[in-house]
Amino acid sequence: MENYDPKKIEPKWQQYWAEHPELYAAQDSSNKPKKYVLDMWPYPSGEGLHVGHVESYTATDILSRYFRMNNFNVLHPQGWDAFGLPAENFAIKTGVHPTETTAKAIATFKRQMKSMGFSYDWSRELNSSSPEYFKWTQWFFILLYKNGLAYKKKGKVNWCPSCQTVLANEQVEDGVCERCKNEVVQKDLEQWYFKITDFIEKNGNTVGLLEGLEKVDWPESIKHAQKNWIGKSEGAEFEFSISGSDKKIKVFTTRLDTVFGVTYVVLAPEHSLVSKLKEKISNRDEIEKYIQETKKKSDLQRMEAKEKTGKEIKGIKAINPFNGEEVPIFVADYVLAQYGTGAVMAVPAHDERDFAFAKNNKLPVNNVIDPDSYGFFAKWNDPKKVSEEQNYKQQEKDYQDVLNGKKVFIYEGKLRNSGNYSELESKQARTKMTEWLGKEGIGKKVTNYKLRDWLVSRQRYWGAPIPIIYCDKCGMVPVPEKDLPVVLPTDVDFKPTGESPLVRSKSFHDVKCPTCGGNAQRESDTMDTFVCSSWYYFRYADPHNQEEFASREKIKKWLSVDIYLGGAEHAVLHLLYARFFTKVLHKLNYIDFDEPFLKLRNQGLILAEDGRKMSKSLGNVVNPDEVVGETGADSLRLFEMFMGSLEDAKPWSTKGIVGARRFLEKAYRLANKARTGSELKANNKIQTLLHKTIKKVTDDIENFRFNTAISAMMILVNELEKEEKISVADYEKFLIILSPFAPHIAEEIWSELGRKESIFLSEWPKHDPALIRDEEINLVVQVNGKVRDSIKTNADISEDEAKELALQSEKVKKFTDGQTIKKIIFVKGKLVNIVI
């Protein structure tokens, strides 16, 4: 055998695999059990594949190959989330059409993926920017539109001045654009929305977005992020009447139990009542001025302002229906117009924000929850924290401060100063109070959510056109299915103007109405690229279907996705939207499942060698092409899996990769020692280790612990190296378990051994339970939990024998001599602990 030369063997086997698609193609007509193993499809950026891509694609490749060898019919496709701003921005700068840029980037990505030996079924490749694909994206839009789930609405929206387009709430992070990091401003615009809020809770037979999280195997952090984003809060809505007006102020609260502590009511500056009550307001100018001022502030400024500002609306008062008290009404920008009713009852004694505002405006603070009743002192009573008397005095003072309204108390407890409700616990009080509201007809139990409908229209070119036509006579008309796809025109000027570039394309914009044939115009906005990626996993099941987005039969065969891998940054973006789409299809009876991704894992970030994020500007990006060229794809695959656990962030190490390479070289050289059975004596030690390794690697793959699977194989190889001869049968078993990790070298050695068929047609080896049983163990002997000796003995030594053995140990005697032994703990096959 020659030396291990990945430059030679890797291209050779990549070509072989390209010529033998039957090795990895998903089989629509097979009866074998299926596995759908999916990567989040990448945006084909001009920069090419990142080592972070390589990490997660290697993981799914290992799983796919492993499942195939375990006799599963595996669907493992790849495609391109090809619409998006970078290509369009590039076009603005250079005039090169996005179609061209995208095609080039895809070619690079695909070449790089093939050079890694990933076993994708390329016959199912998708490209979201191809008309064959976005025809169905448009079809989905119309499906939603026809079912009342897509609608147009004017309202406050997020506008990115740099990207020159609106953004969904999910695409705004800390007030800045998720893409370009510029500050987002609010604009009043008419835009398209998808009714994602219809699916927060159960919708017909379709399990909602919240409840559905309970049954999927996803990282807790992602589930949490989604729950958080949906932001469910249960409370009550009820009305304050206004003295001297028949208008009412509707408020939402989760703390109805504190309603006797209301000392004022606040309206958001945007609240419609302010203008409706104009005539009654005596300080109209002052209020108007305040509202204008807050309008000037961006959301970011409003959030950052620490002072709670506001103005009292003079001339009117709100009446607390529970006690008939008249309280002042304020406008203040700490109340959000978009949430709840845009108005709140303020209870400074029991809410930090109200407390801060009340202090600023010298408003009364009325305590209505007894802090003593609900463990206010629990914290102070902890003897570890406070045993000193001076702290008792502090407690006393805090207690008095709460009662006197000098301190805020936000916890629940027993009500006081609350009329008939005094002495009730918070929870009980809320129930009774809500009942009373219902009886009086002034309020009810209400659940609020933070999640808003998904804003899907974008004023950009490089996306799927929204298939709607505006007719002077017929109004809004969806493009008939037979006319789909609505393709992108080529006569456009890419320069962003705040309108979609499509507006200025004559060939695109003017059209005949499909209903009446009269003059009409096309909708010129395109769809958010997240719409394209909300349904692509269906298309892989049936990628060439001309009649449907995918046939029911194929969907039934392949979906749901069994294993889904991708970055955590999609926690509330793609992963939420895709679940919404699946739920819509379930509701409309296209499919019979309502969660798209059963098992989700996030790969951790691969950081640069300096521990910072890889970025072009820092010049610390690792290019997979270079690594493959220098060390080989198998080494890169192996090393990325070996670096640490899949889900953790970990820094790249140029030096570290040589460990992977050395391991492969050792494995390769072992072929020289391989002999057929008759030349060998039975080697129990090797047999045991081999079968333990098979078990460990199998378990580890199933549990995404690729790093420890590799170290187990390293241990095996280190041991095999010490042998003069090894059995071919044993060696082949090792090659098979290595093959998902390092497919090229495994194929190469396999064929060197004289095998004519691909190693990937082999069956995954099973460990022999009889062989992995240890005959001998090291019995650990502890004294008071400290290890004092380790005695080699047989594995099924009895309790009495073990204790006897332990007590005889000289090392142990040093510690036990002259002591009374209280007891002896025995753990079978493991240890003896002598307690003195």
Next chain:
RNA sequence: GCCGCGGUGGUGAAAUGGUAGACACAAGGGACUUAAAAUCCCUCGGCAGCAAUGCCAUGCGAGUUCGAGUCUCGCCCGCGGCACCA
């Protein structure tokens, strides 16, 4: 502020409540070589000791337990998510 995840050698990291540091990188020493590379062997958490060995050690402090990196509580630090959501 709230929620989630994490903190282990020089480094990346392993450890069903049962020998902490497997595996690998780096470093040091040695063999082979005219020499280098490659390869192989040895050492490699800290302190003390020639050694046997002992003590200390998984962010800090307590607790549960025969026994805690692992479980509980309280802190500190880092990363991520949410955040004037009433």
